[in-house]
Amino acid sequence: MNQPNDQQIETWAREIRKSDRKAFDSLFRAMYPGLVRFAASYTREKSSAADIVQDTFVILWQKREQIDSNRSLRAFLYQIVRNRSLNYLRDHANETLSSDWDDLGRQPSHNPSENPEDSSTVLSARFREWISNLPERQQEAFKLSRFEGLDHHEIADVMNISAKTVNNHIVAALSKLKDEYNQYQNQSNP
Amino acid sequence: MSQQNHNNHPDSGILKQFSEKEHTAIQEVWEHSGDAAGNLPGVSPSEIEEALNDVHTRLEMSGDFRSPGDKIAGWIQRHHRILVAAVALIAVTSLFLFVPKTASVPYGEIATLEMPDGSTIEMNSGTTILYSRLYPYTNRHMELNGEAFFTVEEHSNPFIVEANGTIIEVTGTRFNIRSWSDEPGLKTSVTVSDGQILFYPAQDRSGYRVLQDDESSFWNIEMGRPAEPETAAADDVLAWREHRFVFQNQTVLSILRDLERRYDVEIELAVPEVAFSTLTAYYSQNVHIETILEDICTVKGLRFTETANGYRIFD
Numbered sequence: 022m023n024q025p026n027d028q029q030i031e032t033w034a035r036e037i038r039k040s041d042r043k044a045f046d047s048l049f050r051a052m053y054p055g056l057v058r059f060a061a062s063y064t065r066e067k068s069s070a071a072d073i074v075q076d077t078f079v080i081l082w083q084k085r086e087q088i089d090s091n092r093s094l095r096a097f098l099y100q101i102v103r104n105r106s107l108n109y110l111r112d113h114a115n116e117t118l119s120s121d122w123d124d125l126g127r128q129p130s131h132n133p134s135e136n137p138e139d140s141s142t143v144l145s146a147r148f149r150e151w152i153s154n155l156p157e158r159q160q161e162a163f164k165l166s167r168f169e170g171l172d173h174h175e176i177a178d179v180m181n182i183s184a185k186t187v188n189n190h191i192v193a194a195l196s197k198l199k200d201e202y203n204q205y206q207n208q209s210n211p
Numbered sequence: 212m213s214q215q216n217h218n219n220h221p222d223s224g225i226l227k228q229f230s231e232k233e234h235t236a237i238q239e240v241w242e243h244s245g246d247a248a249g250n251l252p253g254v255s256p257s258e259i260e261e262a263l264n265d266v267h268t269r270l271e272m273s274g275d276f277r278s279p280g281d282k283i284a285g286w287i288q289r290h291h292r293i294l295v296a297a298v299a300l301i302a303v304t305s306l307f308l309f310v311p312k313t314a315s316v317p318y319g320e321i322a323t324l325e326m327p328d329g330s331t332i333e334m335n336s337g338t339t340i341l342y343s344r345l346y347p348y349t350n351r352h353m354e355l356n357g358e359a360f361f362t363v364e365e366h367s368n369p370f371i372v373e374a375n376g377t378i379i380e381v382t383g384t385r386f387n388i389r390s391w392s393d394e395p396g397l398k399t400s401v402t403v404s405d406g407q408i409l410f411y412p413a414q415d416r417s418g419y420r421v422l423q424d425d426e427s428s429f430w431n432i433e434m435g436r437p438a439e440p441e442t443a444a445a446d447d448v449l450a451w452r453e454h455r456f457v458f459q460n461q462t463v464l465s466i467l468r469d470l471e472r473r474y475d476v477e478i479e480l481a482v483p484e485v486a487f488s489t490l491t492a493y494y495s496q497n498v499h500i501e502t503i504l505e506d507i508c509t510v511k512g513l514r515f516t517e518t519a520n521g522y523r524i525f526d
Contacts, residue, residue, distance in 0.1 A: 082266075203236060
C-alpha cells in the first residue's frame, strides 16, 4: 500500500478536527500497516505493536480538537507510536521476548514461489542484518526515511532532534550500508 | 517492491553529500534496502478492519463517539409518532443510498431498515448496523451494536448477525437482539418470535445454542457458551418496538442508558453504589421521562434535578 500523500493527510487532519469519523477511518486504514510495522521494529512482536498503534488512534480521536494544523499529523502519529514502543520496551525489559517477528521475517514477501536461495532474497537478508547493526539512532532515522517515507522535518519531530541531525544520521547510515554493500559485491564477484 | 514505490530515490539533499562517483552505489543501496522492509510483519486488510473495529468499540465505550441526537426530530416525536417513523425511515433509506455500509438511528428515534431481499430490521434508538455493500448477493452478514428486531426473508445465503462477540445465524425467522457495547460484560440477549436460529460466541461456533419459537438466551464475556434457552416473555422483550418500556430486574445503569438513548438526554448518576442494583417496572407508550426518573428515585431513596442536557440523580 502506498503511503497517502501529505495533502491527503492534511485534509483528513482538518476533517478529524471537526469530528469526522469517516476521515478518521480513512486515516486509520492508510496508516495502520506502516505504524504497526514501525512499532514492531521496536517490540519485535506484532500483537504488542498492534496494541500500541490502536492506543495511538484512540488518543488521536480523544485529542482531535488539539490537532495542530502547522504540524505533520504523520509525524505526530509516529512520535506517539515511538514513545509508546520505547515505554513498552522499558516496561518489559526483563522479559524474554518471544518473537513472532522471526517467523514473519522469513516469509518471502513479494513472491512466495520465489526460490529462497535467489540472490535478491539473500541480498535483502544481508541488508536487514546491516541495518540492524547500525547505531540505534541512525537506524531509527534511516528506517523512518526509507521504510516509512517521512521527510527530514517529520523525522526530526518524531525523534525530537534537529533536521540537521536527522540528515547526519541518514548520511552516516547510507555511507555504512554502502561500504558493506561494496564489500559484499567484491566478495561475490572477485 | 510495491510497498516502497513512493520512495524510490533518496532525498536529493542527501545525494549531494556524497561524491559523484558514489551516487550509483548510494542509489543501489537505497533501492535494495527497501526490500529489507518488505520482510517485516505484514498486516492484512481484514486485520486492519478488525483493529479499526476495536478502536471504534473502545471509543464508543468511553463515550468519545457519542453524537448529539437530532433535536428537531425529538420535538416532532413528542407530537407525531408516525411522522417521525416516516422521517427516520427516509433518513435510514438515504443513509443506505449514500453510505451503503452503515445504518444508525439517532437518539430519540426508532426506525425500520428495509433490506433489498425483503428482510426488515427495526432499530431501537442509538443502534448501529454495518452490512456488506454486496448484500444480499454474496452474503447477508452484518454487525450490530444496539437493539433490533429482525424479520428475515428466506434466501440461499444464510443471514448472520455479529453482535459484540457473539454470532446469530438464521435462515428465515423473526427475532430480537439486544447487544450494547457499553453494557457490563458485553451482555447480548436474543429472543426468537418464530423460526429458528443458532446463537454462539464469535470465537467458538461449537458452543452454539438452538433457539426456537418464543425462546430466549443470553451470553456475556464470562460465559463459555450462551445460557440454556428459556421460554421468553416476548411481549416484554419487544415492548421497545411500541415505544413502551419493560424493565425486568434490570440494573439502574442499564435502565438509565436505555432512557438516554430513547429520550436523547444525558443522565448523570452521582450515586454510583446504586448503579448495579436492579429494578422491575412497566411503562405504557409516551410516558414522560420524569415519571420514570421519579419512580426510580422513590424506590432507591434518591432525588433528581434537570441539567443543561438532561438530568442528574443524587442522594
